[in-house]
Amino acid sequence: MxxxxxxxxxxxxxxxxxxxxxxxxxxxxxxxxxxxxxxxxxxxxxxxxxxxxxxxxxxxxxxxxxxxxxxxxxxxxxxxxxxxxxxxxxxxxxxxxxxxxxxxKSAVPPFTIEEETDGGDELRMKYRYLDLRRPTLKRNLELRYKVNRSARNYLDTLGFLDIETPFLIRSTPEGARDFIVPSRMNENQFYALPQSPQTFKQLLMVSGYDRYYQIVKCFRDEDLRADRQPEFSQIDCEMCFVEQEDILQTFEGLFKHIFNDVKGIQMTEAFPRMTFDDAMWHYGNDKPDIRFEMKIQNLKAKNQVHCEALNGVDFKVTNEAESILAIAVPGASEYTRKQTDELTEWVKRPQIGMTGLLFIRCNADGTFKSSVDKFFSEDKLREIAAFSGAQVGDMIFILAGAEARTRKATSELRLEMGNRLGLRNPDVYKPLWVIDFPLFEHDEDENRWVARHHPFTAPKPEQIATMINNDPKIAAGVAFYDHPYNDIKANAYDIVLNGTEIGGGSIRIFQRDLQEKMFAALGMSEEEAKEKFGFLLGAFEYGAPPHGGIAFGFDRLCALLGGQETIRDFIAFPKNNAGRDVMLDAPSAVDDKQLDELKLILKK
Amino acid sequence: MxxxxxxxxxxxxxxxxxxxxxxxxxxxxxxxxxxxxxxxxxxxxxxxxxxxxxxxxxxxxxxxxxxxxxxxxxxxxxxxxxxxxxxxxxxxxxxxxxxxxxxxKSAVPPFTIEEETDGGDELRMKYRYLDLRRPTLKRNLELRYKVNRSARNYLDTLGFLDIETPFLIRSTPEGARDFIVPSRMNENQFYALPQSPQTFKQLLMVSGYDRYYQIVKCFRDEDLRADRQPEFSQIDCEMCFVEQEDILQTFEGLFKHIFNDVKGIQMTEAFPRMTFDDAMWHYGNDKPDIRFEMKIQNLKAKNQVHCEALNGVDFKVTNEAESILAIAVPGASEYTRKQTDELTEWVKRPQIGMTGLLFIRCNADGTFKSSVDKFFSEDKLREIAAFSGAQVGDMIFILAGAEARTRKATSELRLEMGNRLGLRNPDVYKPLWVIDFPLFEHDEDENRWVARHHPFTAPKPEQIATMINNDPKIAAGVAFYDHPYNDIKANAYDIVLNGTEIGGGSIRIFQRDLQEKMFAALGMSEEEAKEKFGFLLGAFEYGAPPHGGIAFGFDRLCALLGGQETIRDFIAFPKNNAGRDVMLDAPSAVDDKQLDELKLILKK
Missing domain, CATH: 2.40.50.140 (Nucleic acid-binding proteins)
Structure with a gap:
């Protein structure tokens, strides 16, 4: 030593x-x-x-x-x-x-190795080994290790087995793009890197391993949005002979255990649960940040008026909009013209895409004043305020337009106002289960159904008949939301923390005929289903038990526990937004000899 | 539930x-x-x-x-x-x-799901999910999990941090072949899958993480010998500010901890240590099975006679052989002619490659009888027996020929006799450190030096000068073993259990100039070294600490602890000898669309 x-x-x-x-x-x-x-x-x-x-x-x-x-x-x-x-x-x-x-000895480092550094992103990535010396990165990786250990201890205690699943698997293009790996020994054939160990963990249930977990790398060759990595880590779990309730209980326990171990926070109460439909209705998205209220008020939704005050008003905007959604922002009634103009510009940005912003001031003296006084009497405004649960001093912001876009915009506006009012404190942790997700999502481009979670998620037992007895095809002239598949729900659940989804899972299909029906519903031919997932269909022939599971985004969970937004600083050697490891200068060209051995030619 | x-x-x-x-x-x-x-x-x-x-x-x-x-x-x-x-x-x-x-329900399984099955290898691989139901496979995977957990607990307690290293890295063809992964976002460029996290763990030491571990998948695209897998798992560890002794102590502790946890075996004594030279001299290989003695007797080695009895004998075979090596096999003096003939055939098999087998019977009555009585007097035989430490009742088997082949053959014969005499009990565990490995190995084909362990292993401090002050080139007419590089030893060590290497490591180079010298000694040009390992050389500029580490073959360790020889049954979803996953039918052809996106053309 x-x-x-x-x-x-x-x-x-x-x-x-x-x-x-x-x-x-x-x-x-x-x-x-x-x-x-x-x-x-x-x-x-x-x-x-x-x-x-x-x-x-x-x-x-x-x-x-x-x-x-x-x-x-x-x-x-x-x-x-x-x-x-x-x-x-x-x-x-x-x-x-x-x-x-x-x-x-040491040369003079290209940036300061202190709590805060003067190095830019690319420079820090290039000299990652120096950046990793900074106390903040060190704390992040130590925290990551603690979360890892805490999760393992909890799962170990409950009898979960860590079982390693393979990395060189079969490419099954479905959902995200696979990374593929040419095989030298099997000419012109390729392995794929797993997007998740999904089918393997299901097979382990078929094999009777009962409780499985793994903290494991997964791979997706997607165009990288900010803060996505082509390789990422997952806490991956599966159980058999369980129902949704067992899984929620077990993994709520995991969560509480980690929070206690890592943050010293004792979460004694049961996590609230919200259906997907309620989340969309009240928060405009499926991962509500419930650190603050300011719920969406559905004055009108999908052409159905819920706030009577809208009736009998001769205002084209509200009469013609598919949906009219509002939020009542506390203490905002005295916003200046400049402030409301700025917010109007904010909702008009292309990312938000609205054409305008209406507002109603709930003045301190009990009067109301709005940007649409020409069309709405003060009584009408009072009615809308009452409907919206607005208090004296609030400002009600109203967006109107097509349902999907308006709901998303209102959700974004709510979060923005939450930020501005300081209601999204990173030291406050509000976990939430979102449940009862739809089984299918409608793919507009191809006018067909895609799996919202993945093709292995089971419909709710009482809705299996709806699925089996209806042709998945959407007949000409029928709106997708009028097709019975649109209403089928799954025992699928996400765990959401402070407005970020950090885990999700479902009860799986375990019957061969239902799984085949599912593949068919997703537009897969019988041959295709057999070629891609024959092993799974085969396994379901030999006594597959009921099972379900969940997977947590490990990088994201660590970042949230570290009170930070970017996952990159919780990964020892991350890649940049172009998927490059700047330190290694990877990917790189390879020798012709390597390509020859793999029988590959590059198209320039 | x-x-x-x-x-x-x-x-x-x-x-x-x-x-x-x-x-x-x-x-x-x-x-x-x-x-x-x-x-x-x-x-x-x-x-x-x-x-x-x-x-x-x-x-x-x-x-x-x-x-x-x-x-x-x-x-x-x-x-x-x-x-x-x-x-x-x-x-x-x-x-x-x-x-x-x-x-x-279940169809009738294609083989019996019992302790012993009637299914053949390929059938069991195809229906792996059924084979995994068998109690023996279940015990194996449970044992694997226990080893995993035991290793983690030990390393956690000592302050090692589990830090994940990347899987999509840079290809550095050197040693084994890389699996490569085409990058879609970086046209005509490739990632490689890691053969080990070697350079990353060294960078983590440069970053000051002090004690690192990971149980991690590694990848090698090699022609698969029996019981090798293209993807395998490693317990990978690194420490800084340590010397060899610290590492041996720490990981001997890990080993004892695992044995105690998993097998209930308390190994109280320090593991024996043997130099590489001694291992080769006495056992003929670098991973001696020390469950039994029967050491190799070096009657003559590399043309130097050690047993005087060979002098003055007019026998062409012994006079001309470069090496004459013997083992004294207890209780074998009464072997029949049929038995000695069979053993003679055994050493003549191409895998062993000897031309014949000499033997000396040490009879119960104190007399000696040999297959070379024509050339050796009984006194000479007695002398050889004494030199070989043979006892009454032993049979001395003697092999003669070129040093390398003869030593390997004698080593194989020793193990074979150990098997036949039941001296290799799988329930007896005899760990051993083999130390002082040579830094270099001679590559005959290219007449140059290759790294025996890897290019990051440091020479023994007292031999750094030998390395720096000598041209690596082997001059024409000079035998490689007369070159000073041949004698340079490293602080490199293997842990050997019952004749199988299950781990190995070294103290690393941490000085930029020495690392550059090392790359040059291995025939790498300056540009090449910089292109492949520039990040590491760069890191060594900024205050790299002394460090070293070790990696254990996790699959092999589990198989040994399970008392079995094949690693395949300790891996949930293994590949066959052609690198195929028979269950998934992977690798497989991929869509043209995938190849197009990756700008790849297949050469048929």
Missing amino acids: YRTHNCGELRTANIGETVTLAGWVQYIREKGAMTWIVLRDRYGFTQLMFEEGKTPQDVLDTIKGVGREWVLQTTGKVIERFSKNMELPTGEIEVLADKVVVLN | YRTHNCGELRTANIGETVTLAGWVQYIREKGAMTWIVLRDRYGFTQLMFEEGKTPQDVLDTIKGVGREWVLQTTGKVIERFSKNMELPTGEIEVLADKVVVLN
């Missing part, structure tokens, strides 16, 4: 001991005859002290050339520090060094 | 309780008015009992159609069993069923 102690452990109790430390130079300070060097390692910082006269001359000579990030080994006596630094655990002592060995 | 109890937990204490179980039909037996069904799940077996008159008629009707591997849910009362089966933990009770639900 190059050390007797690490840089985080010496205390006043060690005073008088001779110790050897090793670490990196964080900081050097000279004053008169004195020099101090702060040595850093994973565990902390310890100050070394040198003094002309006291310290051997060769040591003084050695430290003269030393710079930041040099690696030193030092031996000396622990002494009481003259000016104590009570913010550092080791701040009451220092080491009077009488031996120093330079283990390695 | 579909059950109140699992199939392994009911005991006499539960008698009288009404319980619900779910599981697979293992076995059905009828006798007169009685029917018994044994229900199986991961946790065990429980017998259900049905009796005409007692059991409701609808239940009797239901079970009439039931077959093996059907999935049932049953409710009934726990009763005392009439004829107890004390071999089963649940064998003192049975469940008098009064409700049965068929959760799923």
Whole structure:
């Protein structure tokens, strides 16, 4: 060992001991005859002290050339520090060094290695090994490790088995794009990297392993939106002989366990549950941030008027809009014209895509004033305010237009107002189960059904008949939402934290005929289904048990627990938005020899 | 939940309780008015009992159609069993069923799902999900999980951090062949799958993470010898500020911890250590099975006579052979002519490649008799026997020929005799450290040096000068073993268990100039080194600490702990010797659309 102690452990109790430390130079300070060097390692910082006269001359000579990030080994006596630094655990002592060995030198780092750095994103990615020295990244990776360990401990205790599933599997283009891997031994054939271990964990249930988990890498070759990674990690779980309730209970427990272990937060109450339909109705999306209220008020939705006040008003906008949705924003009644103009511009941005913003001031004196006074009497405004549950001092913002776009826009506006009002505190954690997801989603481009979760999710038992007895085809002239498939719900659930989905799962199909019907409903021919998923259909022939599971986005969970928004800083070696590892300079060209062996030719 | 109890937990204490179980039909037996069904799940077996008159008629009707591997849910009362089966933990009770639900039917499995099966290898691979139901596979995967957990617990306690490293990295053809992954977003460029996280774990040390581990998948696109997998798992570890001794101590501890946890074996003594040179000298290979002695006797090695008795003998074979190696086999002096002939044929097989086998009988009466009596007097034989440490009753087997081939053959013969004499008991565990490996190996084809471990392994400090001060080029007319590089040793070590290498590692180079020298010694140009490993050389510029590590073959370790030889049965979904997943039928052809997007053309 190059050390007797690490840089985080010496205390006043060690005073008088001779110790050897090793670490990196964080900081050097000279004053008169004195020099101090702060040595850093994973565990902390310890100050070394040198003094002309006291310290051997060769040591003084050695430290003269030393710079930041040099690696030193030092031996000396622990002494009481003259000016104590009570913010550092080791701040009451220092080491009077009488031996120093330079283990390695360092060039001057391209950015500062401190809590906050002056390095830009690309530079930090290129020198990731230096960025990883920064305390903030170190805390993130340590937190990630803690979450990993906490999850394992909980699942271990409940009898879950960690079983590794393969990485070189079969490509089944469906949903996201696969990364594929050419096989040299099987000419012109390819493996695929798994998008998730979904079918394997189901097979393990068929094999009777009962409770499975894995913290595992998954791969998706998608165009990278901000903060997506081509490889990402998942806490992947499956159980058999369970119903939805068992899974919700079990993994609510996992969540509480992790929060307690990692954040010291005891979540004693049961997590609230909300149906998908309610989430859409009240929050405009399937992952509501319930740290604050400000629910969407459905004045009119899908051409159905819910707020009577809209009737008998000669206003084209509200009469013709498919949906009219509102939020009542507390304390906003005194917004200036400038503020309302700015918000109007905000909803008109292409990402939001609305044509305008109506508003009603609920004045302190009990009067109402709106941007549509020409069409709405004050009584009407009062009625709308009452319908919306608005209080004196609120401003009601109203969006009108086509259902889907308006609902999304209102949802975005709600979150934006939440941000502006400081209602989305990252230190407040409000988990939520969203349940009863639709089984199918309508693909507009192809006018067919796609699986909302995945093709292995089971319809609710009472709706199996609806699925089996109806042709999936959407007849000409029939709106997709009038097709019976549109109403079929699944025992599928997401766990949502502070407006972010961090996990989701479902009860699976375990009957061969139902699975075949499902593939057919998704437009897969019998041959195609057999070619892609024959092994699963085969497995369902031999006594598949009822089962279900869940998967958590591990990177995202860690980022949320770390109180940060970007997952990249919770991954040791992430890729940039072009899918590149800037440090390795990967991907890269490969040798012709490699391509020849794989029988591949590049199309330029 | 579909059950109140699992199939392994009911005991006499539960008698009288009404319980619900779910599981697979293992076995059905009828006798007169009685029917018994044994229900199986991961946790065990429980017998259900049905009796005409007692059991409701609808239940009797239901079970009439039931077959093996059907999935049932049953409710009934726990009763005392009439004829107890004390071999089963649940064998003192049975469940008098009064409700049965068929959760799923099963076709007749293609092979028996029992401890021993009648299924062939390919059939079992195709129906892996059924093979995994067999108790032996289940025990294997449970053991694997236990080893995983035990390793993590130990490393967690010592402050190691599990840090995930990337799977989509840069191809650096060096050593084994990479699997490569075409990038769609980076045209004509490829990622590679990691053969190990070697450089990443070293970077983590440069970043100051101090103690790292990971149980991680690695990939090698090699022609598959028996019992190799293209994807395999590794317990991968690295530490900084350590010397070899620290690593040996730490991971000997890991080993002992796992043995205690998983096998209940307390290994109290320090593991023996043997230098690579000694291992080759005494055992003929670098992974000696030390469960038994029967060491190789070096009568003559590399043309140097060690056993004086060989001098002054007019026998061409021994005079001309580069090496003459012997083993004294206990109790074999009375081998018949047939037995010695058979062994002679054995050493002549192409895998062994010797031209003949000499032997000396050490008879019970103290006399000696050999296959070379024509050339060796009895005194000479006695001398050889004494040199070889042979006892009365031993047979000395002697092989003569070129050093490398003869040593390998003698090593194989020793293991073969160990097997025949029952000296290689799989329930006896004899771990061993092999240390002081050579830094370089000679590549005959290209007459150059290759790294024995990998290019990041450091020479022993006292031999750095030898490396730096000598041109790696092997001058014309110079034998490679006369080149100074041949004698350079590394602080590299393997852990060997019962003749199998299950882990290995080294102290790493951490100085940029030495690493560059190393790449040059391996024939890499400066540009090439920079292109492939620029990030590592770069990292070494910024204060790299001394570090070292080790990696364990996780699949192999589990197989050894399970007392079995093949790793395949310790992997949930393995590939066959052609690298195929027979169940998935992977690899497979992919859509033209996928190839187009990746700008790839297949060469037929």
